[in-house]
Amino acid sequence: MSVIRPIAEHDLGALIRMAKESGVGFTSLPDNPELISRKLERAIASFNGDLPADQLHFMFVIQEAADGPPVGVCGIEARIGQDDVFYNYRLGAVIQASKALGVYSRTPTLFLSNDLTGATEIGSLFLRAPARRNRNGSLLSKCRLLFLAAFPGLFSQRVIAEMRGYSDEQGQSPFWDGLGRPFFNIEFSDADFLTGSGDKVFIAELMPKFPIYVPMLPVSAQQAIGVVHPGTEPALAMLQCEGFRRNGYVDIFDAGPTIECELDRINGIQRSMVVTADIVEGADGVAGADGVDGADRVKRTGAGDSPGTAPRWLFSNERFSDFRAIGCADAQCDGTRIILSREQADMLRVENGDTVRIMALNPEDATNDPSTSD
């Protein structure tokens, strides 16, 4: 059974390893132990309540067993662009028209903006290759929705996610080659590292400040605007199912799209329920003896790591620094109570009568397992 928890001091080694594995284009996990360590400290301070509201950056790790190693990571930044400047391009248009000349021309134009400053960003999702199974990607991605649902006051109503933009097999970004390189003369992979290393603001300072007329870019760069990396398509599809939509902003380096949803309208938050834990002692968490929801529905809860019974539910407690979420194949819930096995309760760190937030993993219960980062 996979469990998700706040990142901790002792996860540093695993986090550094994941940063190394994540590769180019994954700016939130730069391959730099010192920076990783700094990120970790900030996340720990966030969970300890040691940071002001606009500095909060939460990170979560997933492990495939209660005592297993962390195999994935994800994050929530409460307010982006507070201690440095958050840049995006807004894809807008310029219209040139003259009735006398019979000219009407619409020119797509990129406007450098800081418009998303103050929004909440869900991101930093990375799952190690061997753990890309049993809907771990889904669990990792959607646990953030439960955390948002549990502590909405900490976050902006404007929730965004930046999708990794298109780059080819060699890690070359045509958008960068068309727009960034003329202004920097450095490789995308280098620029990418710099951005993740906290130097994004320095890079952005070098970017053209005036609007960019898209037709002036090479065709390959034009075609990359708003296009996600093939590996990110599942993550995009998943968040779209949750109600996230493109908002017209793209990344200044690889032109990957930003997607956005109002917190209250996020599907996963709307379909989540707060219920009371009803712990049934007994081997293997077999429940249903109380007749809740009928014993016939009960197969075997807490069996997320068995191929036949991939988790369809995500449960979480409602604690802040001791947040936990687990994936479950089934939920026995009558609308007010949820039956948990002892094992599940222990992993969730709840006792009888504690509140538990539950959410069906997929709105239609039919989304592919996202296998890689967003």
Next chain:
Amino acid sequence: MWQVRPLDCGDLAAVECLLQTTTLRLSTLPDTREKLAQSIAAARQGFAGKDKLATLLFGLQDGDGVLQGICGIQPHAGADEPFYSYRIDELVHASRHLGINQRQTVLYLSHELTGLTSLCSFVLAPALRATPLFHLLSRSRLLYMAAHRHVFADELICEIQGIWDDQGQSLFWKHVGELFFGMDFITADQHCALHGKTAIAELLPAYPVYNTLLPEDVQVVIANHHPATQRTIDWLQAEGMHKTRFVDPFDAGPTYRGKLEHMASIQAIRPFDSISKHQSTTEHSSSWLVSQGEGANFVCMILSGHLQDGVFHCAQSAMLNDGTPGLLVSLEMTR
């Protein structure tokens, strides 16, 4: 005897003939008979002092009265409308932190040259371009300005045609203007003649253009002149005009600029009170550009003679009025 004089309505057909001989673009001279007639009529109003904004048009005619050249002065560039240029400027994109320092060339739309006096509409029969008549036609305008100082601005500009290919297309236009108009350079040029240059320029992209985003062969043509304009550039430079950072928004040809009073010809201009038909034998005779008359009566020609005590001694000045004052300047450029 060759002379430069204001065009009049009777010159229409001759002007049309002459325009066939030039490959240069003259947005100040439309290519339809009707518009051309309007331009000449407007110029006549200008010479008469009734229209201070009209482009003044002059003709160069040979001894038989045949028109061999045209030139013009727009007293105030843009007239009562904005005059569009791109200003070439630079932004330094630098980061001390990253050790990056890059100068970026940027083209900004500009109206700065609006209202300056523009030398324009220059056409000269090909066979005459390497003769002193080039100077007569070009510099007659300076003599006119000196004689009508109050009509013109303190600064002069001259827009030089940019690089075009053999088909008359501009590479710069193709990569800048055409993106916003969806029409090629020749079509746009025709619209300019029909609707005025400003009406077209108003549709140009208002945001600056980063040179670095343009193909390299386009960057190269920016602020470069058409080879056919070399003689004009040499003259402008000899007069003391300098190449500016302003370029034409259509073909990116360079704009030259200078203060009227700093022009070599203006500084070398001498007034004379009258003309004496018998030349003194003791004085060395040399060639001068000589002008007389105001407005529509202006005339300018090349004469041999010498100036002494306010009297211009010249044996061949039959076309000029002996008793009328005028201006002259040495045909040889002094600078």
